[in-house]
Amino acid sequence: MNAAILEALHQVCGHALPDRPIALHEPDFRGTRAWAYLGDCLDTGWVSTAGQWVSRFEQELCACTGAEHAVAVTNGTVALRLALQLVGVSASDEVLLPSLSFVATANAVAHLGATPHFVDVEAGSLGMDPAALAARLEAVAERRDSGLFNRSTGRRLAAVLPVHVFGHPAPLTELKAVADAWGLPLVEDAAESLGSWRDGTHCGLFGAVGILSFNGNKLITTGGGGALLTHSAELAQRARHLSTTAKLPHPWAFDHDAVGWNDRLPNLNAALGVAQLEDLPRRLLGKRQLAEHYRQAFAGVEGVELLAEPPGCRSNHWLVTLRFLAQDRAEAEAQRLQVLEAAHAEGLLLRPVWRLLHQLPMYSQAPRGHLAVAEDQACRLLNLPSSPQLLEGWGP
Numbered sequence: 001m002n003a004a005i006l007e008a009l010h011q012v013c014g015h016a017l018p019d020r021p022i023a024l025h026e027p028d029f030r031g032t033r034a035w036a037y038l039g040d041c042l043d044t045g046w047v048s049t050a051g052q053w054v055s056r057f058e059q060e061l062c063a064c065t066g067a068e069h070a071v072a073v074t075n076g077t078v079a080l081r082l083a084l085q086l087v088g089v090s091a092s093d094e095v096l097l098p099s100l101s102f103v104a105t106a107n108a109v110a111h112l113g114a115t116p117h118f119v120d121v122e123a124g125s126l127g128m129d130p131a132a133l134a135a136r137l138e139a140v141a142e143r144r145d146s147g148l149f150n151r152s153t154g155r156r157l158a159a160v161l162p163v164h165v166f167g168h169p170a171p172l173t174e175l176k177a178v179a180d181a182w183g184l185p186l187v188e189d190a191a192e193s194l195g196s197w198r199d200g201t202h203c204g205l206f207g208a209v210g211i212l213s214f215n216g217n218k219l220i221t222t223g224g225g226g227a228l229l230t231h232s233a234e235l236a237q238r239a240r241h242l243s244t245t246a247k248l249p250h251p252w253a254f255d256h257d258a259v260g261w262n263d264r265l266p267n268l269n270a271a272l273g274v275a276q277l278e279d280l281p282r283r284l285l286g287k288r289q290l291a292e293h294y295r296q297a298f299a300g301v302e303g304v305e306l307l308a309e310p311p312g313c314r315s316n317h318w319l320v321t322l323r324f325l326a327q328d329r330a331e332a333e334a335q336r337l338q339v340l341e342a343a344h345a346e347g348l349l350l351r352p353v354w355r356l357l358h359q360l361p362m363y364s365q366a367p368r369g370h371l372a373v374a375e376d377q378a379c380r381l382l383n384l385p386s387s388p389q390l391l392e393g394w395g396p
């Protein structure tokens with residue numbers, strides 16, 4: 001089985017050179033106007049947190065997602081922390097989120113002094129399971145005059161924070177229905193999902209506010225960067241205000257009306273973002289073709305399957321994910337380890353899915369529902385090299 005998996009990997013990725021391993025996802029600026037746009041920043045001196053590229057980046061983000069407003073910030077974690085603050089999350093609240101996510105999802109909650117409260121995922125999309133969310137709220141939530149509370153911890157339940165994992169849209173229509181029924185605001189971690197849609201809505205735009213990341217390994221990168229997406233002019237205005245030290249507009253006076261942050265994306269990074277966004281359709285096509293190549297290469301390999309685009313969705317195929325199907329979870333995990341070791345030995349840098357968040361020391365005491373699906377899936381998932389550069393003929 002391992003030999004068959006490595007053979008399928010080679011069909012798509014070829015072989016790594018001794019001094020040049022093949023990483024999970026690598027940036028690529030060839031064929032873009034990145035040099036020219038960066039040059040404009042240097043020539044004009046507009047390198048910092050204001051400038052035409054920041055506004056252009058935000059406009060382009062709106063154009064390609066359908067958002068009414070986009071606010072560019074320094075990274076996805078910061079975007080998430082701001083988004084949670086905008087919907088009213090504050091210290092000693094709880095936020096419901098999946099345990100199967102990157103650590104930044106829980107960190108953003110903790111950065112506000114709030115506590116993550118873990119909910120299970122569905123195996124298909126790996127997104128938060130609406131039935132698990134409903135069951136958890138049914139079990140612990142209590143409506144009081146001052147809001148919704150967790151009756152066992154006494155803390156306020158302040159928001160629901162689903163994640164679109166590896167670029168596959170989570171079941172947001174159903175999740176929103178549950179959140180609405182309990183009066184909870186919805187913030188989406190769409191860090192991995194630029195270019196992913198469900199039922200005609202771009203990821204991040206089902207709830208009050210969603211976020212994107214432009215970290216170095218994401219579909220497009222600004223070096224480091226993130227953005228908030230929202231249809232609400234009021235939330236966007238508050239995001240801009242809070243992310244620029246909450247300074248009141250005035251030609252010279254320093255007046256601030258809140259404890260603000262210094263979170264805005266520099267013009268330099270935004271210039272890279274514009275250059276990459278112009279290339280987004282071609283990148284999305286490349287990702288789709290690469291996923292299809294993997295599908296063909298793995299078609300005859302037994303004991304594994306590739307994660308599929310959920311029904312009714314358009315995934316950006318940020319990462320191609322292999323699932324080990326052995327009935328016994330420990331056996332699946334052992335097979336995965338063997339493939340990881342063999343692939344790393346030859347410079348193919350596959351990665352398992354993240355350690356579940358409730359198993360990390362800082363979140364091990366956090367409240368949670370049953371996490372049976374997350375615990376099972378966490379043993380079975382392996383991400384494959386997914387840069388569009390792996391496609392033959394890709395590039396300028």
Ligand SMILES: *Cc1c(COP(=O)(O)O)cnc(C)c1O
Binds near residue numbers: 078102104189215226
């Ligand atoms: C990348 C990522 C983030 C954080 O984004 P940064 O820009 O790295 O801070 C948050 N959540 C998920 C699911 C991510 O993949």
